Amino acid sequence: MATEIPERLIIGPKEGVTYPLTVAYCGNCSMPLEYCEYYPDYEKCKQWLEKNLPAEFERMKMGGTGDGGATGAGNAANASGEAADGDETKKTQKRGGKGIMKTKKTKDDTPKKVCLSRSARGKRKSVTVVTGLATFDIDLKLAAKFFGTKFACGSSVTGDDEIVIQGDVKDELFDIIPEKWPEIDEDYIDDLGDQKR
Numbered sequence: 001m002a003t004e005i006p007e008r009l010i011i012g013p014k015e016g017v018t019y020p021l022t023v024a025y026c027g028n029c030s031m032p033l034e035y036c037e038y039y040p041d042y043e044k045c046k047q048w049l050e051k052n053l054p055a056e057f058e059r060m061k062m063g064g065t066g067d068g069g070a071t072g073a074g075n076a077a078n079a080s081g082e083a084a085d086g087d088e089t090k091k092t093q094k095r096g097g098k099g100i101m102k103t104k105k106t107k108d109d110t111p112k113k114v115c116l117s118r119s120a121r122g123k124r125k126s127v128t129v130v131t132g133l134a135t136f137d138i139d140l141k142l143a144a145k146f147f148g149t150k151f152a153c154g155s156s157v158t159g160d161d162e163i164v165i166q167g168d169v170k171d172e173l174f175d176i177i178p179e180k181w182p183e184i185d186e187d188y189i190d191d192l193g194d195q196k197r
């Protein structure tokens with residue numbers, strides 16, 4: 001009696017997967033590489049991967065995690081839900097999937113980045129606009145005050161995540177920001193150049 005087993009339920013080697021499967025662990029989050037994408041600090045994981053396991057890094061970039069196609073947080077929930085057709089399993093996995101997506105979404109919504117730009121105010125005055133400090137959980141009021149003291153000039157919070165400093169201090173900020181807030185690496189600071197406002 002041969003019962004037809006849907007292909008998705010077959011346990012064992014899958015096509016397109018190279019065996020033996022060695023579980024590699026990430027040096028950043030210490031999880032198996034498949035889990036890195038759910039780690040809030042996935043960017044750092046990727047950097048670690050690129051440096052230490054370039055082959056794995058390439059593979060993950062291609063979208064194949066090697067576990068049968070559950071790639072991307074969004075797909076993972078669907079894929080596992082489909083694979084396990086039993087209602088109990090389905091429920092449990094779906095719930096897990098949603099939680100994961102939430103974590104990822106929060107991160108995507110606020111990419112950590114500080115942007116500096118210069119813009120003209122009047123005929124020969126320019127101001128420097130700093131945005132993104134809030135993505136590093138920095139108190140904008142304190143930051144504005146700090147800049148004001150540092151450059152001996154006007155500096156104020158002008159938006160949700162925006163500080164305007166009177167004067168052209170953009171170049172100095174590239175040194176001063178990482179100095180004041182070591183968590184903001186210079187790589188996180190973007191120079192937007194001259195902006196019209």
Ligand SMILES: [Zn+2]
Pocket residue numbers: 026027028029030031033035036039045
């Ligand atoms: Zn990782």
